[in-house]
Amino acid sequence: MDQTYDVVVLGTGLKECLVAGVLSAVERMKVLHVDRNDYYGGESASLNLLQVFEKFAKERAMDKSAIAAKYGRYQDYNIDLIPKYIMGNGLLTKVLVKTGVHQYIQFRAGDGSFVVGKGGKIHKVPANDKEALRSSLMGMFEKLRARSFFVFVQNFVETDPSTHGGYNLHRMPARELYEKFGLAAETVEFIGHALALKTNERYLDEPAVNLVKAVRLYSDSMARFDTGSPYIYPLYGLGELPQGFARLSAVYGGTYMLAKHDVEVVYDEETGRACGVKSEGETAKAKFVVGDPSYFPGKTKVMGQVVRALCLLSHPIPNVNDAESVQIIIPAAQCGRRHDVYVLGAGSSHNVCAKGRYFASVSTTVETNDPQRELEVGLRMLGPIDELFYNVSDVHHPLADGVADGAFISTGYDATTHFETTVRDVIDIYKRITGKDLDLSKDDFTAADTSG
Amino acid sequence: MASNASAASVTTQAKLVLLGDMGAGKSSLVLRFVKGQFHEYQESTIGAAFLTQTVCVDDRTIKFEIWDTAGQERYHSLAPMYYRGAAAAIIVYDIQSQSSFARAKSWVRELQKQGNASLVMALAGNKCDMEEKREVQAEEAEAYAAENGLFFMETSAKAAVNVTELFHEIAVKLPRAPAPTAPGVVLTNQNRAPKNSQCC
Ligand SMILES: Nc1nc2c(ncn2[C@@H]2O[C@H](COP(=O)(O)OP(=O)(O)O)[C@@H](O)[C@H]2O)c(=O)[nH]1
Ligand SMILES: [Mg+2]
Numbered sequence: 001m002d003q004t005y006d007v008v009v010l011g012t013g014l015k016e017c018l019v020a021g022v023l024s025a026v027e028r029m030k031v032l033h034v035d036r037n038d039y040y041g042g043e044s045a046s047l048n049l050l051q052v053f054e055k056f057a058k059e060r061a062m063d064k065s066a067i068a069a070k071y072g073r074y075q076d077y078n079i080d081l082i083p084k085y086i087m088g089n090g091l092l093t094k095v096l097v098k099t100g101v102h103q104y105i106q107f108r109a110g111d112g113s114f115v116v117g118k119g120g121k122i123h124k125v126p127a128n129d130k131e132a133l134r135s136s137l138m139g140m141f142e143k144l145r146a147r148s149f150f151v152f153v154q155n156f157v158e159t160d161p162s163t164h165g166g167y168n169l170h171r172m173p174a175r176e177l178y179e180k181f182g183l184a185a186e187t188v189e190f191i192g193h194a195l196a197l198k199t200n201e202r203y204l205d206e207p208a209v210n211l212v213k214a215v216r217l218y219s220d221s222m223a224r225f226d227t228g229s230p231y232i233y234p235l236y237g238l239g240e241l242p243q244g245f246a247r248l249s250a251v252y253g254g255t256y257m258l259a260k261h262d263v264e265v266v267y268d269e270e271t272g273r274a275c276g277v278k279s280e281g282e283t284a285k286a287k288f289v290v291g292d293p294s295y296f297p298g299k300t301k302v303m304g305q306v307v308r309a310l311c312l313l314s315h316p317i318p319n320v321n322d323a324e325s326v327q328i329i330i331p332a333a334q335c336g337r338r339h340d341v342y343v344l345g346a347g348s349s350h351n352v353c354a355k356g357r358y359f360a361s362v363s364t365t366v367e368t369n370d371p372q373r374e375l376e377v378g379l380r381m382l383g384p385i386d387e388l389f390y391n392v393s394d395v396h397h398p399l400a401d402g403v404a405d406g407a408f409i410s411t412g413y414d415a416t417t418h419f420e421t422t423v424r425d426v427i428d429i430y431k432r433i434t435g436k437d438l439d440l441s442k443d444d445f446t447a448a449d450t451s452g
Numbered sequence: 453m454a455s456n457a458s459a460a461s462v463t464t465q466a467k468l469v470l471l472g473d474m475g476a477g478k479s480s481l482v483l484r485f486v487k488g489q490f491h492e493y494q495e496s497t498i499g500a501a502f503l504t505q506t507v508c509v510d511d512r513t514i515k516f517e518i519w520d521t522a523g524q525e526r527y528h529s530l531a532p533m534y535y536r537g538a539a540a541a542i543i544v545y546d547i548q549s550q551s552s553f554a555r556a557k558s559w560v561r562e563l564q565k566q567g568n569a570s571l572v573m574a575l576a577g578n579k580c581d582m583e584e585k586r587e588v589q590a591e592e593a594e595a596y597a598a599e600n601g602l603f604f605m606e607t608s609a610k611a612a613v614n615v616t617e618l619f620h621e622i623a624v625k626l627p628r629a630p631a632p633t634a635p636g637v638v639l640t641n642q643n644r645a646p647k648n649s650q651c652c
């Protein structure tokens with residue numbers, strides 16, 4: 001470890017691995033990447049069943065043979081600590097393809113996307129004009145109004161004002177755009193929450209252009225793979241993503257060290273700048289340090305909490321047409337809350353469970369001091385639960401942007417069920433470090449070297 | 453975008469991973485096999501996601517997708533992803549080093565733990581051009597390989613001894629009907645140049 005690097009990255013969560021991969025492959029920096037855990041992924045890991053019991057429920061922990069008798073091989077489980085889905089046409093997909101990391105991972109589409117409407121009824125989410133006309137969510141006239149909204153979104157080109165319906169979408173609040181189309185409250189709710197994937201109602205007062213783009217992302221994601229779902233998900237769980245970007249960094253010379261339990265940042269005594277890390281009596285010097293909040297005590301503040309219930313079932317989630325990998329959105333208003341509750345399901349078709357077993361998660365932004373209770377509305381939809389693990393995590397934000405103190409800290413993972421904000425944070429960190437925009441429109445920024 | 457098309461050709465794709473101590477000659481074996489080259493001062497293959505090379509056996513064409521460790525073996529930080537879906541593994545040691553042979557055995561144990569019964573495992577005693585500095589006897593390695601269901605060859609990436617043979621033998625041993633892959637979505641980049649591969 002006693003060496004000099006351009007950058008030390010701490011923690012192998014998805015954001016950190018993305019930063020390490022891009023700094024190695026695009027900037028050709030000399031990267032040392034260290035984790036205190038003996039596995040990849042940090043907060044974004046997928047753990048096997050042995051690790052899950054160890055982490056969340058030591059009192060219930062079983063040995064390998066007990067697990068095998070009850071649940072099958074523990075290695076057949078890849079349980080996401082932070083379950084999410086990948087938007088087929090979203091930023092993460094773009095980064096995966098541009099970096100070539102998609103070659104390391106196999107993906108399968110999700111089976112379906114659902115939303116809870118009035119009276120707790122579960123509806124398939126209509127995603128375009130044709131689906132809207134068939135949807136059970138709306139009456140006939142409302143369908144026609146919704147259809148014209150979808151046609152508007154479908155034709156929207158940001159750079160071509162003639163497609164903006166005569167509105168200044170950068171000024172007009174989203175609320176007003178809905179009014180122009182005369183959409184009813186329930187329609188507004190499912191567009192905002194199930195298509196635009198907003199976690200609360202604040203977006204209504206923000207510029208309508210953001211709403212239009214978010215709905216468009218959903219329908220473009222639907223169209224991209226033509227599978228009936230806008231989502232894709234990796235075989236073996238989301239933990240494959242950080243591993244893939246870590247490999248990208250390694251392929252470009254990045255050095256990887258795990259299980260450095262005592263690793264900590266070293267700050268220059270005079271300037272206070274982060275100038276390296278130390279572990280087991282050795283020091284690695286670097287021009288700056290990047291990492292997740294847990295490696296920078298005192299340099300972050302808690303902005304909120306997310307509660308997630310990770311559940312093992314012996315059946316797929318009921319009432320979703322036997323879809324195994326699903327997302328169900330419970331809009332805040334349907335459960336008397338300020339933030340939506342998300343239910344995600346996956347199973348052995350994505351290699352996250354042994355055959356005949358299913359994984360489901362329920363998550364939301366914490367609003368009370370009894371977070372577990374806030375998930376009940378979602379847990380009730382799952383039917384009998386074999387094992388339940390609660391994971392409450394603080395969402396840390398860095399106090400400073402890192403330019404002055406050389407400590408570039410990622411933001412904790414929010415409650416969203418996709419990766420748009422995750423990648424945006426990485427793009428932001430990249431800009432703070434290099435002063436440059438990460439150009440995702442450029443073709444294949446590592447192409448020069450990836451062919452055999 | 454297209455979903456996974458059913459294979460129209462008879463070419464089977466097979467992921468092959470290399471394991472073994474730093475310096476045993478893993479990258480050199482790949483370079484010899486894929487490009488017919490050898491470098492005295494072999495830098496890790498910077499920028500190569502994986503290399504591909506095609507081998508023909510009788511009526512079958514096997515396209516190897518060869519994953520090198522990218523240096524992640526140095527501090528024992530190879531990710532589980534590395535082994536996922538591998539059809540074959542070459543475990544490499546340096547015949548000049550007992551400790552690299554011991555490391556090879558621990559890699560074999562690691563692979564056995566993964567519990568993939570159809571994985572073809574090859575043990576390669578590399579640098580066999582260095583007879584005068586030999587520490588590991590061929591008989592010893594042969595016996596170990598036989599006990600553990602591996603096949604064994606001594607190789608030299610430098611002198612091009614048994615390298616093609618090693619990969620050919622793996623191709624022969626690959627199960628005929630490959631495990632059906634789950635229907636997946638293929639993320640593609642239209643602009644990606646086709647992979648370099650030749651057949652015999
Ligand atoms: N004499 C001899 N040297 C070899 C042979 N194969 C590799 N080397 C040398 O051993 C060193 C390490 O090889 P490398 O392929 O980088 O090993 P890796 O760390 O396992 O990938 C390099 O200096 C190679 O030139 C061989 O067959 N014979
Ligand atoms: Mg090497």
